[in-house]
Amino acid sequence: MTTLSHAPASSRPIPNPKKSLITKLNMGTGIVVGVIFCWGTYFAMKAGRDMTDSHNVNKVLLMSMFAWSIGFLIGIGAFIGPFRWLIGKDLTDEEQLYLAVDGQGWKRYFKYCTDHKVVGIQYLVGVMALLGVGGTMAMMIRTNLATPGSHFVTPVVYNSLVGLHGITMIVAMIIVATGPFGNYIMPIMIGAADMAFPRLNALSWWVLFTAVPVLCSAWFLGGIPTGWTAYAPLSDQAGPGMNAFVATIIIFAVSTAVAGMNITTTVVAMRAKGMKWNRVPIFVIGATISVALAIPAFPTFMVAMIQTGLDRTIATGFYDANVGGSGWLYANLFWIMGHPEVYVILIPGVAALMEIAPVFVRKPLFSYNAAIAGFAGIAGLSVLVWAHHMYMAGWMPSLNGPFMVTTEFISVPTGLLFLVLIGTLWRGRPWMKLPMLCVYAFIWNFLIGGITGIYLSDVPADNYLHGSMYVTAHFHYTLMGAALTGAIGGLAYWFPKMTGRMLNERGGYISFWFIQIGFNVLFLGMFIVGAEGQPRRVADYAHLYSHANLISTMGAYSVGIGMIILLWAIVHSWRSGKIAPMNPWGAKTLEWTVPYPVPLVNFDQPPVVTSDPYGYGRSAK
Amino acid sequence: MAHDTEFHVHHDSPEAIGRRERLGVRLLIVADGAFLFGMIFSYFYLRNLNVNGGWLPKGVHSFSTASGWVAALGLIVAALAHRLGEYNKAARNLTAIVVLVALLIGGFYQWHQMAHMPFIAHDDAGRPFYNGAYASNWVLVAGANMFHYIVGAFVALGLLLRGYRVKLDPTLEEWRQRTAGSWFTWIAISGIVCALATSFK
Structure with a gap:
């Protein structure tokens, strides 16, 4: 390079x-x-x-x-x-x-720019756009579900809304932390001048960019009727809009492989002198484990999508039982990717909050090694649990027991993450800024998401809860309540470094409470109707569930209002917010040692690391 | 020229760049390996399931076992020739040509196979379809081999052309030979695994 x-x-x-x-x-x-x-x-x-x-x-x-x-x-x-x-x-x-393209102003954001900071901002804006689109679809879904018998959208459109909301949000959440922070902040955190492969860095973003209009074209081609899982053989038989889904996933898998390879190589090969593995900031460890997990996970999904594409275009029969195919093949390939993908989303968000907690309680991260063990344990076990999504599909009932055990085992490394965060907060004196609020929100949300997941991992309980709104509430608590909260915390924390300005505090606080209260109102109610039997992915429901659904919809509007306020705070602060000092939080990681705008090669002199990044309240070692 | 500006360009040491590129390629190989795993999983899953006797329906022709190995031969020869060139610098230009020719011939053979598949049937409306799960899987495996031939030929052509240019950093080019060696070895292994898999009909 x-x-x-x-x-x-x-x-x-x-x-x-x-x-x-x-x-x-x-x-x-x-x-x-x-x-x-x-x-x-x-x-x-x-x-x-x-x-x-x-x-x-x-x-x-x-x-x-x-x-x-x-x-x-x-x-x-x-x-x-x-x-x-x-x-x-x-x-x-x-x-x-x-x-x-240093020194070329705003135009550099519209070029094949190799500067990792520009790519980070491109990802940030891209993620916000995707979340906006996916969130708007969520509002339409909840509006339709506000009352039974609603005709806000037709059932066919509702099906498409559910599927496109799902895949849009999954794509956005996969890149929500590793995209902006993994590109902008992470190289500076490890003392590198740039990413290992700057041109591939730009490629990963622009490849992803090309997937967006392809996915959007699904609307004009009749939508997708399959939900985001695109189960076969329904996906084989679906209308033209399904092609957009297939193409999007294949393009996205290429982008993910390139980005994962780049981030992993950068961390392994370009750390500053003295930055031994036990001195690497925990966010970097988490992001690296996440993308390293994505590298082998997404190609299996790509295989599934190529097979779907071949079935649809040249009449192969991977999923057509008339010519020897099987829908179970798709389910296996999809979930071999699908479950690790949950942790690809989750880990960077948690890691960002672990980065934040020590700074705002002025204490060292509690048991750095336990945090790494937690991430590694989750990543390792995540590839051994995929069939818990297929308990009720009838695939290999004899394996339900083993998969139940491996799934429940994930609670152990997950518990380590809680231990690390609570241990860090224990007897600390928290500085209650927005990033710190996100740490507390994460603990609450992820506790609910995690505990409800244990019920779903249990075969007899899943027999009852499978396919209900309970499942929808559970995974929203993990993906939105935990991972997105982590990403919002990360944005509030690194916003001064990425934009040179402080995020508007009042806007941040107001949006936080709107989002968190609304989120819990939205999804706690969903657990109840799910446990009572309301199925997911259905446009209508019995009157029995009407009150809880109306309350959930009100919660969704609260989340929507909170997101709009957050967007306003971001845009307003970016344009005319208070100028940020170089290190507004008094943090010890390397990104806070460089000024804004961050120089082209980040550091005037290559930094030398002599201590761990969490040495608050103790002398450097 | 760079010195006309106030910018400067620092070149990292060729060793650092070389190690980085090799790691990057190996990580891409991991991704490609996962893709291969997905294909082989599909092949044996559907073969063992044999839904409605549809793996290889009666009367449907298949490729011979040997043809799968012949399709992989170009990848294997390319990997061996490249390895020879790594150890024998004097013969490198020659081995680079052998690598490229092996990949082009192998790629042509793979394309020829794909253009003359014996298991395409037609439905009542006269529309073609792939009759049996074996046929479906074969198409995917052949496509993956073809992808490897194309990418391999691109790399081989690049190395060949770069071998004739004198202004390039020899240490870095040496690293690139090694990095390309990782890729050629991998695609040969992948070809062998695919040939082995398709030997089980």
Whole structure:
């Protein structure tokens, strides 16, 4: 890798490799080339095909979507580096400086920029947009469920809403912490000048970007009727909108593999001198375990999606029992990814809160080793529990017992995470800022999410609760109540470093209480109706459940209002908030030793680490 | 030129870059390995389940066991030739050509197989479909092999062309040879695993 150093920002001329193609490419050219590729492929493939045959329709649509993605990447210049490598004419120093686009203002956010800080901001804005879209769909779902017999949306649209809300939120939550903080903050935390592979870093973001319009196109192609799990053979038989789902997952899996490889390599190979493994900040450990878990997990989902795509386009029969296929194959492949994915989402959020807690109680992190053991234990066990999602599917009933045991075992490393957080808070004197409030909210929410999960891991209890609103409430308590709360805490904590301004405190507090109270009102009620038998993914319900559903919907509106206030606080603070000092929290990790704007290579001199990052109240060792 | 600006470019040591690139490629191999696991899991799962006798329905032709191994041969030859070039620098340009040719021939054979599949049937409306789960899995395995041939050929062509350029850092290029060696070894292993799997019909 080439690393870049800088002169003071005020005296910096922008490098201008005049003859290079890279100076002419940006998001606009990417969109133009992507659209040309997409429509070109569409019309070229459509010509002469019988478009009444669903296989042909799927073939044309799926290839057009991939053509969009590839075309966009060509148009933005993602393949210039590999092509130049191929012909042995590597990018010049000047071109690499240009790609880092330091000093080019807002335009750099719309280019194939290799600066990890720009990529981090791109991820942050992307995540907020995805959460906004997914959240709006959640509001529509809850509005429809406010009263029984509601016709706010039709059942078909409701089905699509549930599926698209699910997959949009899953994608957003997978990147919610590792995207913005893993890219912007993490390299600085470990004392690195950049990510290990800056061009691949940009690639991971822009590949993900191309998946967004593909996913959105599902609405215009009839939606997806399968829920986010896309179970076969329903997904084989679904309408054209399903192609958008298939293409999105395949594109997203590529992005995840590239990002996971990059983050893991950066942490393993680019830590500052003196940063031994036991001095690595816990957020970095958590993010690395998370992405390292994602590297082997997502390809199996990709296999499942490619098989779905082949069934839909060229009439293979992976999931068609008429020609030797089986829906259970899909369920296995999906959940082999699906359960680790829960922890891919959860771990970075928890790790961010573990980073926050010592700073705001001015105590060392309680049992750093237990935290690592907790993360590693969860990651290790997470690949051995997938069939608990299939207890009631009839697949291998003889394995239900073993899978119940492995699932319940996950409580042990999960308990370690609680131990670490509570041990850190114990007898501390908390500084009750927004990041710290998120720590307390996490403990409450994740306790409920975790305990209700034990019931679902139990085969007899799951026999009753399976497929009910109880399940929906449980996983929202873990994914939203825990992981998203962790990410919001992380945003409040690192906002000054990422934007140079303090997050508006009043807006932050108000949004926090709206979100947390609303969240608990929303999902606690859902446990009750779920336990009473209200099925999930159904647009209507019996009058018996009407009061609880109305209360849940009111909770959802409270969450929605809180999110809007949070968005306002972020935008307002970013534009005109109070200027942040270099280290507003008095934290000891390396990212707080650099000024804002963070220099191009982060540090004027490579830092040397001589102590652990949580040495509050004790001398350095 | 870079020195016309106030920017500077620091190049990390070739060893540091090389180690980093090798680790990155090995992590991608882990991802590809998980993909291979998913494919092999599918193959044996459906084979052992044999839903409605639909793994390889009566009267449906299959590829011979040997053809799976022939399809992997290009990957194996490429890996061996690359390894030879790593140890014998004097012969590196020659072995690089052998690697590329092996991958191109192997890739062509794989494409030819895919273009002449014996198990495509037609439904009542005359629309083609893959008759049996064996056929479905074979398509996926062949596609994965093809992907490896294409990526392998890209890497091989790059190494070949770069071998003729004198301005490149020799230490770093040496590391890249080794890193590419990890990839070529992996795709050969993957080809062997696929050939082994498809030997069980």
